[in-house]
Amino acid sequence: MKNVYFLSDAHLGSRAIEHGRTQERRLVNFLDSIKHKAAAVYLLGDMFDFWYEFRLVVPKGYTRFLGKLSELTDMGVEVHFFIGNHDIWCGDYLTKECGVIIHRRPVTIEIYGKEFYLAHGDGLGDPDKKFKLLRYMFHSKTLQRLFSMIHPRWSVELGLSWAKHSRMKRVDGKDPEYMGENQEHLVLYTKEYLKNHPTINYFIYGHRHIELDLMLSAKSRVLILGDWINFFSYAVFDGENLFLENFIEGETLL
Structure with missing residues (x-):
């Protein structure tokens, strides 16, 4: 039985991340190290800091x-790509050229007899009205068509600059630390969702840039995956157990 892996939030291409090429190589080295052990890899959003597909153009x-x-994917490993709030604008390029399966909303799926709820996490339980408005605008097909009319020289520059500003306005460029299960929006959302979906064993999210592994009931856990900026973290399911791990190059991985 091969493993199933989950990771998120690499923000590749971010202008706020020093040594971005080294970061990308580290991620690629991780994927290379698991390629013979993986049945599937789930990328839970924001793998790119900004990604926008034009009809005939993609970012360099x-x-x-x-x-x-x-x-x-050529080896037969399923690669699932969830859009986040930085790479909403995926078209069919990644599917046609790389063979990945795109997911645009949360998914409930059975893996080796266990039920998983998978999502990037943006917009789930977050009451911030400004963020909700931005999310609505970013998902608007009309606004996307208008944005596509701008030459990529300016539109991609705008997107990368916006993404950098979004990160740098935080203290030290980092997200807030874990705020406790009674204040974390994703945990609160999950607790409410679990009331009507008690058969789900694992809830796995990205987005928050913290590592969290929390038992919600005797049969249910919620994991937040950290990121590939500071933690280089991932979850792995071997068919019986789910672990939250950190990638250290040179170590033997699960």
Whole structure:
């Protein structure tokens, strides 16, 4: 039985991350290290800091990462790509060229007899009206069509600059620390969702850039995956147990 892996929030291409090429190589080295052990890899959003597909144009860069995704799918490994709030604007390029399966909303799926609820996490339980408005605008097909009319020289520059500003306005460029289960929006959302869906064993999210593994009931856990900026973290399910791990190059992985 092969493993199933979950990771999120690499924000590849971010202008707020020093040594971005090294970061991408580390991610690619991780994917290479699991390619013979993986049945599936779930990328739970914000793998790119900004990604926008025009009809005939995609952003430059990310060659090593996209090549490794293609290698995995060519080997028969399922690669599932969830859009986040930084890479909402995926078209069919990643599916056609890299063979990944795109998910645009949360998914409930059975893996080796266990029920998983998977999502990036943006917009789930967050009462912030400004964020809700931005999310609505970013998902608007009309606004996307208008944005596509802008030359990529300016539109991609705008997107990358916006993403950098979004990160740098935080203290030290980092997200807030864990606020406790009674204040974390994703935990509160999950507790409410679990009331009507008690058969779900594992809830797995990205988005918050913290590592969290919390028991909600005797049979249910919620995990927040950290990121590939500070933690280089991932979850792995071997069919019986789910672990939250950190990638240290040179170590033997599960």
